[in-house]
Amino acid sequence: KSQGSRQACFYNPELDEEVRRRRELAADLKAALAADDGQLYLEYQPQSDISLSRVIAYEALLRWKHPVSGLVSPELFIAVAEEYGLIVQVGNWVLGTACHEAAGWDAGIKVAVNVSPLQFSQSELPRQVRMELDRTGLPAARLELELTENALLADRDQALRIIGSLKTLGVGLALDDFGTGYSSLETLRSFPFDKIKLDRCFIAEPDAPVEETAIVRAVLALGQAFSIPVLAEGVETEEQLAVLQQEGCRLVQGYLVGRPSARPDFTPSYLHAGAALT
Numbered sequence: 001k002s003q004g005s006r007q008a009c010f011y012n013p014e015l016d017e018e019v020r021r022r023r024e025l026a027a028d029l030k031a032a033l034a035a036d037d038g039q040l041y042l043e044y045q046p047q048s049d050i051s052l053s054r055v056i057a058y059e060a061l062l063r064w065k066h067p068v069s070g071l072v073s074p075e076l077f078i079a080v081a082e083e084y085g086l087i088v089q090v091g092n093w094v095l096g097t098a099c100h101e102a103a104g105w106d107a108g109i110k111v112a113v114n115v116s117p118l119q120f121s122q123s124e125l126p127r128q129v130r131m132e133l134d135r136t137g138l139p140a141a142r143l144e145l146e147l148t149e150n151a152l153l154a155d156r157d158q159a160l161r162i163i164g165s166l167k168t169l170g171v172g173l174a175l176d177d178f179g180t181g182y183s184s185l186e187t188l189r190s191f192p193f194d195k196i197k198l199d200r201c202f203i204a205e206p207d208a209p210v211e212e213t214a215i216v217r218a219v220l221a222l223g224q225a226f227s228i229p230v231l232a233e234g235v236e237t238e239e240q241l242a243v244l245q246q247e248g249c250r251l252v253q254g255y256l257v258g259r260p261s262a263r264p265d266f267t268p269s270y271l272h273a274g275a276a277l278t
């Protein structure tokens with residue numbers, strides 16, 4: 001398929017091997033969920049408001065330490081979970097764990113949770129969210145769900161309904177990986193997002209062509225027009241931060257500000273150590 005729809009392809013033993021590997025991963029993931037023995041855990045990466053030098057939220061990022069193979073990439077095992085019908089179970093585990101852990105943090109800090117397109121369309125997401133908020137005592141306003149545009153494509157009316165219910169609950173909605181999907185403008189017009197996360201592929205390097213900065217500038221203007229704050233993903237260098245700051249982007253996430261960590265500092269007075277942010 002990767003060679004296009006009009007390509008014929010002869011039997012390929014490597015493909016067989018790949019299928020077998022994914023099937024095994026799915027079985028192991030299922031076992032990990034059932035055992036709940038620490039193979040699955042969350043890391044948290046800070047999202048910061050650079051105008052206040054303050055962490056405003058942490059994004060929960062799922063990790064899987066396989067007993068034999070070690071850390072498995074989330075891109076891989078999330079895709080496998082979707083393929084083998086495990087994504088709702090995985091997603092519910094993440095939601096429940098993140099709400100539970102965040103309930104113990106300082107009240108000013110939100111938790112952001114990724115929701116995969118299949119999880120969005122197949123599970124009774126609003127009911128599940130409500131249940132986890134009730135169970136953990138996390139106020140709805142401190143939970144933000146990160147969706148990609150792919151989640152909104154399949155059944156538009158259903159997507160509008162689900163999003164409406166989530167907004168009624170009072171949780172925040174962020175549009176993840178902005179710019180990498182299609183129909184971005186229509187999405188912003190039709191769905192009540194609270195945050196735009198500009199994908200890290202648009203975060204310019206210092207010697208990048210001027211067009212790169214133009215994209216950042218355009219998305220910031222778009223956010224302003226819709227009154228939706230824009231967060232820049234994947235900020236790794238002081239130079240990138242300087243460009244963003246100059247363009248008026250206040251919200252950033254990336255290795256420069258903080259790597260995902262299983263034990264970040266959640267105390268209320270926590271400020272950035274980075275000199276760039278003071």
Ligand code: C2E
Binds near residue numbers: 253256
């Ligand atoms: P995402 O939601 O866009 O998360 C951001 C990814 O960028 C994370 O990768 C994060 O570690 C990485 N990142 C953050 N800052 C930087 C930076 O400065 N430079 C670079 N190069 N990368 C940076 P990670 O943790 O490998 O997750 C990859 C993707 O897997 C996520 O993309 C998300 O789509 C998915 N994912 C992770 N956890 C979950 C989950 O609990 N549920 C679902 N459905 N998807 C998840």
Ligand code: MG
Binds near residue numbers: 059114146176
């Ligand atoms: Mg995300």
Ligand code: MG
Binds near residue numbers: 176177197199
């Ligand atoms: Mg993203």
Ligand code: MG
Binds near residue numbers: 177
């Ligand atoms: Mg991504």
